[in-house]
Amino acid sequence: MLSFIARRLAIAIPTIVLVSVFVFFLQKLLPGDPALVLAGEERDPETLAFIREKYHLNEPILTQYFYWISAMLQGDFGISLRTNQPVLELIADKLPVTIQLAVMAMFIAMIIGIPAGIVSAVRKGTAVDYAANIIALSGLSIPNFWLGIMLIMLVSVNLGWLPASGYESPFVDPVRSLETMIMPAFVLGTALAATLMRHTRSAMLGILRADYVRTARAKGLRERVVVLKHAFRNALLPIVTLSALLFGELLAGAVLTEQIFTIPGFGKLIVDAVFTRDYAVVQGVVMCTAVGFILMNLIADVLYFLLNPRMRTAL
């Protein structure tokens, strides 16, 4: 097990290095001189020169990369060019927010998507299956940001039921936290629910055709037991793996939703940073999401490993 994780990590390292290269060079290609943005409206030449000097903006790009990566390796993610806050601190501030959002969205997605997928697989070809599929496809087809805007209009502006934006830590005010998060989590959750539903359905369809399900029926087991115990237990493997991967995507995928609901998470941080050319933040956050994503991939693999007796007993 440990050696498996170690091997998996060994593969992750070149990936992370490549991510760092992508991230760094990509945003160095971004047009616009960050010094100009940072110098303020007056753009005092002395200040400009100083900023360029301070952030190594006038040095060759490879040198800049070297500065950045070596600082990064020492745990120094730099400071935000815009707010002077350490990037690590920003990340520490935002990560729990995004994780909370992702967890809630995942939860919503799972309680909708998995049962719907099971039912539609069991009732394949019936109206229920058809309806579930259409709803799922609709969930996938609605642009997230539009759904968000519409919900804000309806639920917050017209009905006044939920706050339109904002964030509260669940440890400070759980009720308020839930209130502010439920809509964005729902918006994110719908698309995920659709994805989960479709995967659950196809996994279940495959498994319900499997010989061992027929064996279970041949034992006279109740259909409920056949479906929920024998079939679903095996469908769980791809579903859990997929969920871990989706969770990894969520960490980075909430970009527009956070923007619309003004949720101070990773997505908002990174979009704002791109637009204000806050290099250190872009680099730090993308690295962080990429590592998070890779980590979730790893967790998906480990879960696959743990849930699959074939893998487990192979050791």
Add this chain to the structure above:
Amino acid sequence: MSVAGDIPAAGSKEQPRSGNRAWNKLKANKSAFVGFLLVVFFISIAALAPLLPIADPTATSWGAIRNAPSAAHWLGTDELGRDILSRMIWGAQASLLAGVVSVLIAVSVGVPFGLISGYFGGWIDQIISRATDALLATPFLILAIALAAFLGPSLTNAMIAIGLSAMPIFIRLTRGEVLAVKTEDYVEGAHAIGLPTPIILVRYILPNVFAPILVQATLTIATAIIAEASLSFLGLGQQPPAPSWGSMLNVAKNFMTQAPWMAMWPGIAIFLVVLGFNLLGDGLRDALDPRET
């Protein structure tokens, strides 16, 4: 002499070709057909936009700003008094073009890499795979935003940005499919008759990984349309005064209370066309799946 014993008795009745068969299956699949109709509908209005008897999508009218839907303007007018219906119709061009072109870019760059990576394996596979992992680990929209910002806001650049961001999906998909197809007997058979590698790649591997790529491409068009809308929504896509659904939404969100219809129509249109591509993609998946008969 062993004679053709097992020729079908009613040999005169020609069986349909594989392409026809897929098409027939697609037609038989109601939801896929609905998707097909939706896609055809939007493609035709986009293509026919110049011929339709509609207002100039950029003609402003200071006297008719943000008018609610009426007989004169079926879908209302926007913040500059332009007819939303005609902007919707012309905007379909941008959305569809963005969806299709960006996927073409993704496919034409991603598939060759995937082919090479999957077929040859070894260090080249390692390099391509790690780079693909790295690209996949970078959030799609962030990648697209950064690329779009780098290239400068325009529809073309948004398409390139989305295309390049969607590329790793195709690398990975193609690679996986190639790995599966590579071990098929008929590929071994191609080796057995002594075919050179390029021919094996082009005649044996590529056609047999084509179906899943086509399905994925159709589904990715849906994603790309949303991505274009998202980029336009952030101001990085289609540039004014030319219309696109995403940029219409971008403006509309400022007038949510005063002119909700401005946000309704583009949202619904995006939803429908994306739904169309998703339905079609699903249908294609079933139709092209040799197992489902």
Add this chain to the structure above:
Amino acid sequence: MRKSLLAALLLSASTVIAPAMAADLRIGLQEDPDVLDPDQSRTFVGRIVYASLCDKLVDITPDLEIVPQLATGWSWSDDGLTLTMDLREDVTFHDGTPFDAEAVKANIDRSQNLPESRRKSEVKTIQSVEVTGPHQVQFKLKGPDATLLAQFADRSGMMLSPTAAAAAGVDFGANPICSGPFKFAERIAQDRIVLEKFGDYWNADAINFDKVTFLPIPDTTVRLANLRSGDLDMLERLAATDATSVKGDDSLQYEEAVSLGYQGITVNVGNGDRANNPVGQDARIREAFSLALDRDAINQVVFEGAFAPGNQPFPPTSPWYDKDHPVPSRDVEKAKALLKEAGHDSLDVEVQVANNPVQTQLMQVVQAMAAEAGFNVKLKSMEFASLLSDQSAGDYQASQIGWSGRVDPDGNIHQFVTCEGGINDSKYCNPEIDALLDAARTSTDLEIRKEKYDAARDILNADMPLIYLYHVTWIWALSDKLEGFTPYPDGMIRLENVKFK
């Protein structure tokens, strides 16, 4: 009164919580401020926070008169080279450090010498600061500077605790210590900035809130929705298009003030090769362009009439406005004639514009109007960061950009049109203008200054390196629970005497 669903349930479950204790004010901001260090910060929105956090040496009235704040009085030497200022004696910083002449000296020193300082140009005329008494300072100037007091009414005049500033250095912004009515409590980037009442504030009686929370909510619709739902008590920069709806809402109050700044089109007349085109080289064409625009209509279409049409760096309401050059009414025929005179029937113009919906909407209107006079305007929409760097590098033909405005007129004009002006992206250069504007900034005599500016206006109106379009009106929307708010043209939110009813 709209309440959030869960909160309403909670409220009905528990007994009524004393409403009087809720002296927490929540203000919606359009953006997240940058670093909270007055010497380093550069955003408009940051100044709104400073208004509650950091007192300045002087303040302004809504009519832009300079009035005492931390300085009780001041006097100019006859040669205009020495400014003597008496300081308030009952002031301490949030960290307990007393405010005195040494503190002022230290602050000016920091503004001038901190490498990261963005204030250098604002205080560069100060030669030295002399401590002439525990609560008196003298500013020795390199030359006469009429703008200095106005600078002291803004970030350059904000006094930071010298002990804290010395200790924190460049990281002061992480925990800013000033002497304003509220002290810094916490900041969560992009989420909130929380200030708490400073008990030892010299003017504590005028302060009625225990806590102020600034919440950046960029989306105007969402910001307004939050105000309506009671999650905010007030917001700044209401979208002009929402004005009518707010005015019609009994539970909300509407306040506005025409800003000090302007929005316009900067034309590249001398900044590199791209200036070599008819628009950049022929003032008649620029005038034609200006005449093709109906500024009132623009205001009506884009801002529902809430803003102020303009043709100068100062709004028509400003005392500095030159009434000899009123906002021109649209004259397409004359525009066409001028264009013809310059040898063109029609002309391509590329204008870059920031890719936000309002500015692009504005430019689309301009585009449509200019078209009627023969201008074929091509819009190049770009991100603000790219726009700035292209503009600065001269890689543009014309650029839609604005200025947030300064209290002193000099701040709105000098650096844009003088040959060596720091933000002269147009690279307009006219020694005559330089002379007039330099004279205007050194005189403390308002009459003389006005004359100089008017003289400069005569020339600039003809040369037209910048085509002014309109002046933003700051609009605030407040809950009707609040009272005592005064709108200021600088767009700040001053909380003195504001309270819940």
Add this chain to the structure above:
Amino acid sequence: MKHFAQDTILEARGLGRTFTRGGGLFQQRTFVRAVDGVDLAVRRGETLAIVGESGCGKSTLARTLVRLLEPTKGQVLYEGNDIAHLPARDMRRLRKDLQFVFQDPFSSLNPRMTVGAIVEEPLTVHTQDNKTTRRQKVAGLLQRVGLRSSMADRYPHEFSGGQRQRIGIARALASDPSVIVADEPVSALDVSVQAQVINLLEDLKSEFNLTLILIAHDLAVIRHMSDRVAVMYLGEVVEIGDTETVYGAPRHPYTQALMRAIPVPAPGMRSMHADLPGDIPSPLNPPSGCRFHTRCRQADERCGIDGPTLETTDGTRQVACHHWRKVTEDQTRQKQEPPRSVATAKRFSLYREWSRKKMSNGPSSSPVVTTTQRKDKNA
């Protein structure tokens, strides 16, 4: 018994193929010696069968013989030249002579190519024929395997399993090869279709003077088709000899057990007691010494330590067993169905006669068959 020209066309010398498994994420790197040191000579014009149970390496051996898999050790001599180390380009040219027929008629044809294109491809690669000539040859080949030439435009999925196997055979024939390796060519087919394909293969073999290497697990099919048979167990050849000899008097204990296990389509013919205990050991971890010793009744201490090599026993038969001398031949008997009653025998001969008659008359839908001279092997 038939005697062929005794020259060897294809020969394996110490041939081995090791698969490396794992080294991936989940497993330790393991080595499977699927084929281990096989010496085998294939005579020109004969049918050599390789038989064994699943996992014994017979398919791997077949592929390694024609270098569809690269051997990891040893040599393969074709017409006396080592092809195991031939450059890829030269090897491609040689494939004209060495053709392969696959087991699974459903996966061995490219589903995206027409049948005509599939059969034509070897001609394109290996001949200078122009398009028209190739087309004609394809038509002829299709007819020869019992398909109509008009079927060339169709795709593989439009054909039944038996027809596909015919297409596979046509493709193998196209380049006019001298050796065909057929890997379980009929095991995926139903009995009645299987018989058709077996007949076809036999006809073609004599018609085109082919050497046939046949991989199969069905002992009756092998018995019917092959001249010599090699029995494999866990990567090694344990017995090789003329079919009649091996079937009639198997020497290796494994061969004997195999022969006894053959189900006979006559009630009461097979001994009801399975006398080969246990499972086939995992090829990942084969037993030491003689690989069969874990299941062998004859095994003693020596067998666990020291692997036997092939020894020639009688005539050309070779056996790899330390105890072959002790293993009595009469333990096994020739399996044979009991004689049929007169009426039944008549029915069978009626069936044979009428079938033949019906076919030569040809069903209305049958193609115009090129009447090729057929040499009846046993005539």
Add this chain to the structure above:
Amino acid sequence: MVESLEMQSDVTAGSRLLTVENLAIRFKNATANTVDGISFGVDRGETLCIVGESGCGKSISALALMGLLPMPPAEIASGRISFDQKDLLSLPAKTRADLRGDRMAMIFQEPMTSLNPSFRIGDQIAEGVLRHRAVSPADARRRALEMLERVKIPAASERLDDYSHQLSGGMRQRVMIAMALANDPDLLIADEPTTALDVTIQAQILDLMRTLQQETGTALIMITHDLGVVAEIADQVAVMYAGKIVEQGPVQAIFDDPQHPYTIGLMSSLPSLGERQSRLTTIAGMVPTIDRMPSGCRFAPRCPFTTVTCEAQAPALSAVSDRHLAACHLAPLENHLAEAL
């Protein structure tokens, strides 16, 4: 062997366990019945082999007996199945499920995939016991162990906690048998239980099944395409072709006195282990697909003896001798064809 079979028949003779009458199964949108009116019976302790090529409907019939046929798309078009005097087709689904795994059990072709990979094999055996017997989990587990020992799995108590992938194909099939027999069913249906196995393992499994059947007196329906297996294990044989039973009778009669041309053709197609034939006799053509099912005798298009009658009219299954039935207009061939020749 013959003796022991006779002995067994004596014990249970005359006691009919299962009767299938005129069973027809049709799939949605099909133009013909996939299984078209088959009738047969199985006595207690008896072994019936249903033999035929792929697609002849033998597996579908077996699934229908068990009530495992997915309906839709399949439906029972007509017929009766009575098991132990109960009319199975009229029973509610719940009651049928109660019988399944208890009175009637089934094992399948693919031992590799028929066991649930996620559960330990002991639990999978015990599950069926718990479902049908009022026993404690511990007792069920004990029963599972006992069954593993009965199917001669070495070190059974250790194997109890294995997962299926840890077992070889033969071992898995043993586990399947253990599972099926755990509740002492009256009827065991085995669908090609040895097809996927190597020939030496196949012999072991057949051996085991026969031994267990003798011990328990369970009736066995064996579905197979392998005449060798039939010869070895059957008491009674039903030969199916294209959804119909074409010939039926005691094993000896079928092999010694085959009547139907299809049966004869099938036997002729097999390479003989005896004298080497020069060529195999084949059955021309291929099995008709369901949408091209001939209206008369379904074998007519492939039959060398087809007459006009054959094409027009489907022959009924009629007695050739005691308990030996064949569905051919020309049976016995030699009588009819002697004249024709």
